Amino acid sequence: MAASKKTKLLAKQLLKLSLENGEVSPALVGGVLGWIEKHAPRQSLALLKAYHRQVATELAKSRALVEHAGPVSDATLKMIEGAMSQKYHRLITAVPQPNASLLAGLRVRVASDVYESTVAGQLANLSASV
Numbered sequence: 001m002a003a004s005k006k007t008k009l010l011a012k013q014l015l016k017l018s019l020e021n022g023e024v025s026p027a028l029v030g031g032v033l034g035w036i037e038k039h040a041p042r043q044s045l046a047l048l049k050a051y052h053r054q055v056a057t058e059l060a061k062s063r064a065l066v067e068h069a070g071p072v073s074d075a076t077l078k079m080i081e082g083a084m085s086q087k088y089h090r091l092i093t094a095v096p097q098p099n100a101s102l103l104a105g106l107r108v109r110v111a112s113d114v115y116e117s118t119v120a121g122q123l124a125n126l127s128a129s130v
Contacts (some may be wrong), residue, residue, distance in 0.1 A: 003046040010041070011050035015058060022090065026060050034082040057111070064094045069102035076106075084110055 003011070014036075018028045024050060032051070041047055066083045077094040084092040092110060099107070108115040 003050045004043065007043050007046050008050050011047055011054050014047075014051050015054040018055065019058070023062065024055055029055065060111045061088070062090060062092055063110070064092050066094050066096050067099040067102060067107040067109070068096060069099065069104050072096050072106070079107060080106075083109070 014032050018024055018032050020028055036044060036047065036051075061100065064080055066072065066080060077096060077111045081092055084094070094108075105117045109115075
């Protein structure tokens with residue numbers, strides 16, 4: 001069952017209550033979940049799903065997923081953190097993730113933004129332009 005507009009709006013308001021200094025606070029999220037459990041609002045399952053989606057989206061905004069083919073140094077991760085933090089005007093944490101399908105290079109994902117500097121991506125662009 002899809003969430004109604006009221007349920008989505010409530011989830012968005014609950015997300016605002018879960019933020020402390022612009023970041024998701026585990027303590028505040030626990031408080032919101034306790035309130036949902038205690039008051040059992042209508043469509044509570046749809047509300048929980050919508051709230052989860054809101055929180056996951058907000059958390060993804062402060063995380064840079066760095067996909068790499070080979071080893072990546074801590075200095076490179078710190079440089080990516082600094083560049084992304086400056087670009088987005090918020091603290092970004094780089095999280096390395098090996099990806100064997102990449103030939104070489106890096107793919108950085110912050111929320112829905114993707115920055116790619118991989119051989120596979122360059123080959124794809126080259127074949128598309130021919």
